[in-house]
Amino acid sequence: QVQLVESGGGLVQAGGSLRLSCAASGRTFSRYAMGWFRQAPGQEREFAATISKTGGNTYYADSVKGRFTISRDNAKNTVYLQMNSLKPEDTAVYYCAGSRAPWGVTTNEYEYWGQGTQVTVSS
Numbered sequence: 001q002v003q004l005v006e007s008g009g010g011l012v013q014a015g016g017s018l019r020l021s022c023a024a025s026g027r028t029f030s031r032y033a034m035g036w037f038r039q040a041p042g043q044e045r046e047f048a049a050t051i052s053k054t055g056g057n058t059y060y061a062d063s064v065k066g067r068f069t070i071s072r073d074n075a076k077n078t079v080y081l082q083m084n085s086l087k088p089e090d091t092a093v094y095y096c097a098g099s100r101a102p103w104g105v106t107t108n109e110y111e112y113w114g115q116g117t118q119v120t121v122s123s
Contacts, residue, residue: 002026002098002112009094009117016121020081022096022114029077030054035110036070036081038092038119045095049081049104053121055114060101064090086121093118 003025012018020036035050049060049070058070069082081095094117095109104110 002028002032004098004112004114005097006094006096006114009119010051011120011122014086014088014121014123017082018081018086018119019055019085020094020096020117020119022079022081024077024079024098025060027079029098030074031100032098032112033069033101034072034079035099035104036059036079037095037097037107037110038090039095039116040092043047043092045107046116047105047107048094051079052103052107057103059105059113061105088121088123091119 006022008020036048039045041120051070055072067085071110078090096114098112099110100110
């Protein structure tokens with residue numbers, strides 16, 4: 001069992017940056033691929049980024065590629081999402097998730113979810 005807690009959300013102006021963190025409980029963090037998803041009001045939860053168990057591979061949605069960077073520190077049981085050049089359309093609740101699969105881009109591939117952190121980008 002893995003428990004995930006996100007932090008770092010907030011209100012930022014367009015063009016600004018935020019770094020989200022997701023702290024995992026337990027000693028098996030390195031066994032899970034990790035992902036970040038986001039959900040805007042009235043919309044489905046969508047994939048943003050994923051990172052493999054060792055951190056050697058990453059993959060991004062086209063909408064965030066070149067602006068967001070996912071990373072992890074297995075010694076600290078933490079995964080990060082650095083978000084730069086933020087746009088109003090990035091406004092959403094951001095969730096981190098853990099998967100036993102090598103990695104995943106759909107919600108069905110993830111077994112563990114955090115409670116989410118709100119990111120609001122003003123224009």
